[in-house]
Amino acid sequence: MTGKGVESVSPLAIEPGDARYENLVQGYNHRFTGRPERVCLPVGTDEVVAAVGDAVAAGKRIAVRSGGHCFEDFTASPDIEVLLDLSQLNTIAHDPRRRAIEIGAGATLGEVYRTLFKRWGVTIPGGTCFDVGAGGHVMGGGYGHLSRRDGLVVDHLYAVEVVVVDESGRARAVVATAADDDPHRELWWAHTGGGGGNFGVVTRYWLRTPGVESDDPGALLPKAPARVFKRTVMWPWDGMSEDAFGTLLDNYCAWYENNDDAGSPAAGLWSNLVATHRASGMFGMTVVIDHDGPDAEAVFTEQYEAVVKGVGVEPVVHTREVVPWFSSWMPSYTFPNDPKGRYKDKSGNLRKGFTERQRRVLYRYLTDPGRSNPTTCVVIAGYGGKVNTVSPQATATVQRDSILKVVYSCGVWQSKDEDEANIAWLRRFYREVYAESGGVPVPGDVSSGAYIGYPDADLADPAFNSSGVDWPRIYYGDNHPRLQQVKRAYDPRDVFRHSLSIALPPQ
Ligand SMILES: Cc1cc2nc3c(=O)[nH]c(=O)nc-3n(C[C@H](O)[C@H](O)[C@H](O)COP(=O)(O)OP(=O)(O)OC[C@H]3O[C@@H](n4cnc5c(N)ncnc54)[C@H](O)[C@@H]3O)c2cc1C
Incomplete structure (x- = not known):
């Protein structure tokens, strides 16, 4: 079950004993190896909604991992029971409707750079480790060797899709954009440097440089150097x-x-x-x-x-x-x-x-x-x-x-x-x-x-x-109190937490 009235589309779940398990619980920093009851491998937003809803309904502690490059144990602490591995959500495509480039949270920076460059000659000013995941990287801010020229990755973030959990435990997907009249604009804002594992599960980002409006994907992001x-x-x-x-x-x-x-x-x-x-x-x-x-x-x-x-x-x-x-x-x-x-x-x-x-x-x-x-x-x-x-x-x-x-x-x-x-x-x-x-x-x-x-x-x-x-x-x-307000609005049960997560504001 994914919460009230939503049909389950459960993702592939890997449990201990499966040949894949040990490989999936290991992130980049070998100081931390999680022991979750299962690792879910969703292939679409609906499967993320299902996995989150099921875990919350069962009272399970969850964490989400994209590229696994966290410096700390945020996705591998011993109390995590369900780990969502987003690596299969790695679409990189032009979205003509949003006039932006859609990037799945599970795409690695290497996949992102290769596709942006080969298909459209553009890039993002992100980090220089190809195995880092877009999932954690973008919402941290994301900087790299082109940042002095082009700013941070989040300076080109137009929208984000996040699976959030409401007070009743219902999981749902929300698309939050930078548009001034978007009722979810604060959720977008929180993903422009608020850090990972705080508000929900990001499934997709849409990137385009502010002020650019074009049907040409090659015009949406900074040009890559030759x-x-x-x-x-x-x-x-x-x-x-x-x-x-x-x-x-x-x-x-x-x-x-x-x-x-x-x-x-x-x-x-x-x-x-x-x-x-x-x-x-x-x-x-x-x-x-x-x-x-x-x-x-x-x-x-x-x-x-x-x-x-x-x-x-x-x-x-x-x-x-x-x-x-x-x-x-x-x-x-x-x-x-x-x-x-x-x-x-x-x-x-x-x-x-x-x-x-x-x-x-x-x-x-x-x-x-x-x-x-x-x-x-x-x-x-x-x-x-x-x-x-x-x-x-x-x-x-x-x-x-x-x-x-x-x-x-x-x-x-x-x-x-x-x-x-x-x-x-x-x-x-x-x-x-x-x-x-x-x-x-x-x-x-x-x-x-x-x-x-x-x-x-x-x-x-x-x-x-x-x-x-x-x-x-x-x-x-000074941005911290505002991040806490977003936390209250979108994760009132503090489902998404770790040792440095945004805490709910005092009542
Ligand atoms: C070798 C190395 C090089 C680096 N180089 C740079 C650099 O040049 N520039 C730079 O800016 N940073 C750099 N970083 C830092 C990097 O951006 C962060 O570690 C980033 O959080 C990694 O993202 P990830 O998806 O790979 O990590 P993960 O371990 O998967 O996640 C990190 C955090 O984000 C959360 N998270 C991940 N995916 C999601 C999601 N889909 N929805 C919600 N929360 C999510 C996790 O729960 C966790 O809290 C580097 C890190 C390493 C280890």
Whole structure:
């Protein structure tokens, strides 16, 4: 049963003992393996309605997974009894009626990029891991190497279909659009950065750039670059003194502070500084810019010169090439990436470069002789530009004045026995970086909160967040009360929940 008066169209359900089960309960982060009673594999919205309605009627705790790339255990905590795996809802098509591109929540970013590019020559400014699912990625906000030019993925979100559960337990599908007169507009808004697993099950997104009205699918989203200038630089840790590292880091961040204007040619440039631990021997930066964008070569050259100025350590690798965008640049992973790995990551947005004290903390931890995992790293990814032209309230993504996104990672490891030491090290590191604000990136002069697409359950634990600022403020700022109102309207029974989910507002 799907609730009152709705006929059941139950999806395929896989239970323990089935050869497929173990494969389906394992997500990207091998620290978390769920043990649900069943994994449902719906192939359409009606099957999602049925699966949700049945689970609610039976009092079962449910969770939904699309690409399985969650940093935390939101789809694999031990209390989850029914897991909805949306991977079979992966349609990518032009919807002439909505004049938008329809994307099934289960489509991976790789499938999305390939189809958008090959069929229509367009793309979205999303992340660079091809296996991430559109499901969780889009509603987190979604950013990538084209975000400085084109904004966030949610800045192109026109509509979303969500299976929600009302007070009586009835499951139903709602399409919520950005249209001003849409009675479900707030539900759409909540999916523009409110994060996954909060309001219902997203089955489909419809994307089109605001202001574009066209019957031509090739006009609905940003044009994909044909080719890019691409630079890869690796610096040796040998000879990289604290001062040299500090200069490099300062220069890198300063370039983003000075080049945040969405209207400038520099908005076409994106880079990633992946400062791997000294145990790796070297660390590097990747830079890309659309070869055919305005002043591309000049910007490309200027950024490099600005970054290396006064560093005094020669790179051991430096390649500069022009490569086809799709086949040669994408995908380009931003994290240590091992499909059998165990991970713990933390994040923070920057409004400006790190303080001198923070730089010193970064250097000390990245050269910590007590650590030998070469995949330990701090990833500092370009941000801002077009992202910062949108008001913090226009979408649920409140961070509209950041210039960089930082991920702190203790790398990847394989054995459960190593969990504790790795995680403890990362917690110490993070706490010291944000020592002035209770161990977390409370929005302030330098920090601008954290990204819900990189959830970190520690932020909700007073042992690791002594700032006195509740975790929702760090992710959502002033948008949090509005997200709670959407929660009350669309998930009054708190069916969709996890350790960092939006709570119902106080009565
Ligand atoms: C290797 C790696 C690289 C990444 N790179 C980037 C990047 O470049 N840019 C960026 O912005 N982010 C990046 N991310 C973060 C990524 O966007 C988030 O982890 C995202 O939530 C993953 O979505 P998913 O569907 O794969 O994950 P899942 O684990 O399936 O889901 C994540 C969360 O969303 C919920 N959810 C998933 N599908 C649905 C649905 N259909 N309806 C309702 N809730 C749903 C889940 O319940 C869970 O709470 C990266 C993550 C990893 C692991």
